[in-house]
Each structure stands twice: as structure tokens, then as C-alpha cells.
Amino acid sequence: MQTTVTVPITLTCMEITFRREMLGWIGATHFLLEPIEGDVPGMFAELRCTDENVRLRSGVAVPSPRFLTLTPWYVWPDYQVALDDEFADALDIRVEEDATLLSIVTQRTPLERSTVNLFSPIVVNRHNGLADQFVPATSESEVGWRVRTPLLPPRPTDGTGEGGIAC
Amino acid sequence: MLTLTREVGEKIVIGDDVVVTVISVSENGRVRLGIEAPRQIRIDRAEVLERIRRENLEAGEIPSDSRAFAAYAARRANQRSGSKNEVVVGG
Numbered sequence: 437m438q439t440t441v442t443v444p445i446t447l448t449c450m451e452i453t454f455r456r457e458m459l460g461w462i463g464a465t466h467f468l469l470e471p472i473e474g475d476v477p478g479m480f481a482e483l484r485c486t487d488e489n490v491r492l493r494s495g496v497a498v499p500s501p502r503f504l505t506l507t508p509w510y511v512w513p514d515y516q517v518a519l520d521d522e523f524a525d526a527l528d529i530r531v532e533e534d535a536t537l538l539s540i541v542t543q544r545t546p547l548e549r550s551t552v553n554l555f556s557p558i559v560v561n562r563h564n565g566l567a568d569q570f571v572p573a574t575s576e577s578e579v580g581w582r583v584r585t586p587l588l589p590p591r592p593t594d595g596t597g598e599g600g601i602a603c
Numbered sequence: 604m605l606t607l608t609r610e611v612g613e614k615i616v617i618g619d620d621v622v623v624t625v626i627s628v629s630e631n632g633r634v635r636l637g638i639e640a641p642r643q644i645r646i647d648r649a650e651v652l653e654r655i656r657r658e659n660l661e662a663g664e665i666p667s668d669s670r671a672f673a674a675y676a677a678r679r680a681n682q683r684s685g686s687k688n689e690v691v692v693g694g
């Protein structure tokens with residue numbers, strides 16, 4: 437039996453503890469999730485690591501790595517993830533309302549190259565803050581959601597003057 | 604690297620509590636494995652894990668003003684439909 441997560445939960449500022457370090461970031465297990473206020477409050481949030489001594493596999497230390505995350509339903513209303521029982525149990529997720537999903541955004545230049553990881557979202561138990569990055573047992577094509585899903589539509593070329601930002 | 608030869612149905616034991624069983628081998632060379640291991644041990648296909656690891660690393664190198672990016676992205680997304688629940692972007 438699986439837990440299928442299909443509903444968005446309103447994000448609140450919370451402390452998050454990964455049950456194992458975030459892939460790629462050695463020693464990164466404690467984070468602070470801060471929703472970003474704006475045109476669509478809760479659509480994006482910043483996930484900031486609060487651990488000291490976080491480092492890369494090369495040994496290079498990285499102080500306070502942080503990530504931009506997206507609540508996927510704001511952009512993909514039909515988004516859903518089927519968590520296997522072992523993964524859900526490890527986070528003490530019993531029903532889908534227990535879970536909050538965060539998709540990690542990779543910002544690139546130009547901004548239209550920015551992508552969202554819809555394949556392996558961060559799953560958070562919103563009651564106790566326990567989290568893990570879900571890795572489906574099947575491939576991207578089987579799941580239907582990709583690691584690098586374009587976030588923004590192509591920049592308009594009709595001369596309407598799309599305003600950009602400096603990053 | 605240790606190399607072992609196993610047949611379908613045979614097992615390999617790793618340490619005290621990891622057991623790998625050869626479930627099947629198809630004609631095109633695909634091998635299906637069953638793995639019993641404690642919950643805290645991560646078991647994933649290596650290339651998938653590496654792809655996610657690389658993406659996580661790149662995602663952590665965010666510009667200083669990610670909030671401006673978020674505002675811009677939200678605005679762009681909303682321009683498509685005017686409703687946050689009907690937005691479709693990335694196509």
C-alpha cells in the first residue's frame with residue numbers, strides 16, 4: 437500500500453530535521469523553512485541549513501547552504517507523489533495530510549533555464565518536522581516527473597516588454 | 604572489487620543484516636535483485652542517486668536574491684492564467 441500525496445498544505449515557518457543528510461551535502465540535516473511572502477504567499481520557501489561544519493564530498497566546507505523550494509501544486513495542479521510504505525513509516529506519515537512536499541528549485545542564468553526537481557521532492561511531516569528526500573524506485577519516464585523540469589515559460593518575444601530581475 | 608557468480612534464487616549476504624537475492628535474469632541481460640536491509644540503509648540505483656546529488660549541489664549555489672527570483676517566477680506563472688491553481692508553465 438502507498439501513501440499518495442496530492443494536496444497542498446499551507447507552508448509555515450518551521451524547523452526541519454532530515455532523517456539522513458541531504459544528498460550531496462555532508463552533515464546537512466537541520467534546516468529552517470521560511471515561506472517567502474509575495475504575490476503568491478507560500479508558493480516559494482527558503483530552506484536554510486542550520487548545521488555547522490557542512491561540507492562537500494571533496495572536503496570543502498560550505499557555511500549555511502540554502503535552497504529555494506516550490507510547493508509544486510501552484511504550478512502543476514495535477515502533481516502527485518506515491519510514497520512507499522517504508523518511506524512514509526520512517527517519517528511517521530500516516531495520511532496524506534501529514535505530509536508537506538517541497539520541490540527544490542535550481543536557479544540558472546538566464547532565468548528561463550531554471551528548473552524544479554519534481555522527481556524527488558523533499559517530504560516533510562508537518563507535525564514533527566521530520567523530513568527526507570524521496571527517491572522513487574522507478575525511472576523519471578515511468579514516474580512522469582523529471583529532476584530538471586523547466587519552471588518558467590519561454591521569455592515572450594512579442595515585444596510586450598517582460599520585466600526581468602537582476603540576479 | 605569482489606566478484607561473485609550467483610544463479611537465480613541464490614543469495615549474497617553483506618555484513619550481518621543485508622541480504623541480496625537474484626530474482627531473475629532476462630534474455631536481454633536485465634538482472635532483477637531483491638534486497639533485504641535495515642531501514643536506515645539507503646538503497647537506490649547509483650545513477651539516479653548521483654543525478655539527484657548533482658542537482659542538489661547545483662541548487663545550493665543560489666544567487667543572493669532568491670526572493671526576487673521567487674517574486675519574478677510567481678508573477679510569470681500567474682500571467683498564464685490569472686489563477687494560481689490553473690497555472691501551467693514550462694511548456
